[in-house]
Amino acid sequence: MDHKDLEFFRKLLNQMLEEAQQKGDNTLEEMTDSNEVFADPADRATAESDRSFTLRIRDRERRLIRKIQSALQRIEDGSYGICEECGEDIGVPRLKARPVTRLCINCKAKQEEDENLRGE
Numbered sequence: 001m002d003h004k005d006l007e008f009f010r011k012l013l014n015q016m017l018e019e020a021q022q023k024g025d026n027t028l029e030e031m032t033d034s035n036e037v038f039a040d041p042a043d044r045a046t047a048e049s050d051r052s053f054t055l056r057i058r059d060r061e062r063r064l065i066r067k068i069q070s071a072l073q074r075i076e077d078g079s080y081g082i083c084e085e086c087g088e089d090i091g092v093p094r095l096k097a098r099p100v101t102r103l104c105i106n107c108k109a110k111q112e113e114d115e116n117l118r119g120e
Contacts, residue, residue, distance in 0.1 A: 001081040005092060010075050015069045022062050045087055067100040083107050 037042035074080035081090050085107035094105050103111065 006075055009099055013068050013072050020061050020065050024058060071100045
């Protein structure tokens with residue numbers, strides 16, 4: 001991968017990181033601002049369900065942040081864009097679709113096929 005491509009992905013990943021961190025900060029602010037008291041148990045149950053859903057989203061964002069940071073580290077150490085399974089280059093179109101990927105399309109397809117066979 002040439003320097004121009006690496007800079008493109010560095011900028012893209014930094015932008016993704018900033019957006020994910022802002023979403024996380026907004027989620028935490030919303031959750032700390034909601035100290036409502038509910039007279040109706042159904043309203044309380046709905047609020048708890050919403051809170052649980054928000055926490056699951058926050059957890060997904062936190063995992064995405066770690067993946068983005070890992071991808072940025074791979075750019076720094078020179079391993080970005082190289083499949084961790086087979087060692088081949090990951091195509092630029094795949095990286096544009098999924099900038100945090102660690103596997104080429106063939107190895108990812110094989111991984112998913114193996115997971116389906118195991119029932120995961």
